[in-house]
Amino acid sequence: MTTDRPAPGPPALFRIFGRIGVLSFGGPAAQIALMHRTLVDEQRWLTEAQFLRALSFCMLLPGPEAMQLATYAGWRVRGISGGLVAGGLFVLPGALVIIGLAYAYAALGDVPLVQAAFLGIKATVIVIVLQAILKLSARALKGAEPVALAMLAFLALFLFDAPFPLVIGLAALWGALRAGTADESPPPARLDGARTLRIAGAGVALWAAPIAVAWAAGSELLLALGLFFSKLAVVTFGGAYAVLAYMSQEVVTGRGWLSAEQMLDALGLAETTPGPLILVTQFVGQLTGQDAGGPVLALAASLMTLWVTFVPCFIWIFAGAPLIDWLESQPRIAAALRAITAAVVGVIANLSVWFAAHVLFGEVGRVESGLLSVVAPSPGSFSPLALGLTVVAGILLLALRWPLLAVLGLMAGTGVVAGLL
Incomplete structure (x- = not known):
């Protein structure tokens, strides 16, 4: 983790990714923009470079790139448990x-x-x-x-x-x-x-x-x-x-x-x-x-x-x-x-x-x-x-x-x- 904030705890992880999941209308472009604003600009859990590298990687994988980007962000800040929370909350609503x-x-x-x-x-x-x-x-x-x-x-x-x-x-x-x-x-x-x-x-x-x-x-x-x-x-x-x-x-x-x-x-x-x-x-x-x-x-x-x-x-x-x-x-x-x-x-x-x-x-x-x-x-x-x-x-x-x-x-x-x- 190379951003200027410590890794978030479980309550913050559930709150932030739960909000992203509920508000993720409008397709991948809108979802990716929402995650960028939330994770890079507001929470500073990812740097700009980390976010862009992850986005490029996810766009070349099979499957929904926005959901995988959310999973990556959770993994990056909290390991596998964080990835499960982030990806799960993106899909569940x-x-x-x-x-x-x-x-x-x-x-x-x-x-x-x-x-x-x-x-x-x-x-x-x-x-x-x-x-x-x-x-x-x-x-x-x-x-x-x-x-x-x-x-x-x-x-x-x-x-x-x-x-x-x-x-x-x-x-x-x-x-x-x-x-x-x-x-x-x-x-x-x-x-x-x-x-x-x-x-x-x-x-x-x-x-x-x-x-x-x-x-x-x-x-x-x-x-x-x-x-x-x-x-x-x-x-x-x-x-x-x-x-x-x-x-x-x-x-x-x-x-x-x-x-x-x-x-x-x-x-x-x-x-x-x-x-x-x-x-x-x-x-x-x-x-x-x-x-x-x-x-x-x-x-x-x-x-x-x-x-x-x-x-x-x-x-x-x-x-x-x-x-x-x-x-x-x-x-x-x-x-x-x-x-x-x-x-x-x-x-x-x-x-x-x-x-x-x-x-x-x-x-x-x-x-x-x-x-x-x-x-x-x-x-x-x-x-x-x-x-x-x-x-x-x-x-x-x-x-x-x-x-x-x-x-x-x-x-x-x-x-x-x-x-x-």
């Missing part, structure tokens, strides 16, 4: 809200006025994803090569429906092969490999425990949810938006757990809660359990999904945070991670097309021809109302820069009024 929203959605989701409200939320989601593309592009696409990687990633997904992990893996390989090797300096500090292995081993055992219980109990749905969202947890480079295309493809088309409309509703509801957007996985798991077996199975599915989604985040930080300085001296690793970040822009662009098609058109299929597999909306199912709501949401968010929650509330109300008319 939103997780509790998601449980309530999913039960309410299961009971009321088919009510016409509720569906009208969701149309306004879905229209706003289109703009939110567009915002994510603009922000990430400004940060990641500096030069011709990153732009080309983003375009190739988009085309691979949009034209050929390529698997998301394959696109990310090829981008990483390209970045590593293109990197120079002249600056292969030794690590700045000795790495404790035994410690890293112990932490990783204990974390993986905890991660797998509920999956093993589901297998022993013979619960096929819980086992399938645990395995699927565990796999998802290790390929979510670039945050939640980057993986939503892959998740939506599998959940809607591959496994048939939810409809495309339910998937869009899940994202819209997750946008209204505090905490990381990847909590949408919890909503998906709970709704799948509700459809398959009622409220008890829904809660079990919700908790299973929550566990296997977020336990890996703690593993990455507790095992990997000591490697931050070392990674900076490894040019091939750094270049591979930069290439992944560029490809993620193309992934999110493909996601925006998928979302927009399902919001603006009532019927969306695919055109298959050889290797080609392209999203194909039915022109006759176009919704002028959905387009109008999207335009209004775009003006409010992009031009007038209204707060996200205010726009979501207004657009949901506008959708209800339009439904009544």
